[in-house]
Amino acid sequence: MKKKRNILIMLFTFFVISISVWSCQWHKIEPVKAVPWNLTDTVSFSADIQPIFDSKCISCHANQSPYLTADKSYESLVNGGYINTSEPEKSGIYTRLHNDQHPSQSGTFSQSELNLLLTWLKQGALNN
Ligand code: HEC
Incomplete structure (x- = not known):
């Protein structure tokens, strides 16, 4: 009985970790693309x-x-x-x-x- 509970806890933990990893990736912020010229630069x-x-x-x-x-x-x-x-x-x-x-x-x-x-x-x- 205890073994079964441990397995359930492990599965649950695995599930929580997977979800958090997945959600981290989901919210990953794309890097801002480099623009050749930016309005705050001084124009030469x-x-x-x-x-x-x-x-x-x-x-x-x-x-x-x-x-x-x-x-x-x-x-x-x-x-x-x-x-x-x-x-x-x-x-x-x-x-x-x-x-x-x-x-x-x-x-x-x-x-x-x-x-x-x-x-x-x-x-x-x-x-x-
Ligand atoms: C194909 C020939 C030609 C090209 C190329 C050209 N211009 Fe002109 N430009 C003229 C002529 C002819 C006039 C005067 C007649 C008029 O007002 O359109 C003139 C007038 C001007 C005037 C007003 C002058 C005044 O005292 O009123 C400005 C400012 C000017 N051009 C800027 C430019 C700039 C900046 C460029 C490049 C992006 C350019 N031109 C490209 C022919 C040209």
């Missing part, structure tokens, strides 16, 4: 913004305002009044590119590039 003008100008803008804006080649871009944007750090959404460089305000460029500037540009403006349009 030279590393993040200029490459967009290089690939999408300088075919026309090497010789017309705003001049967007790496040697002139920052100065041209600041002096040309394309940047408004107190109201970043109203910056000329931003308003021209979203809502299809730039006739020859509609659709070629992606939403993530726009977000990057806006974040850079919100962070004070640093020459970093």
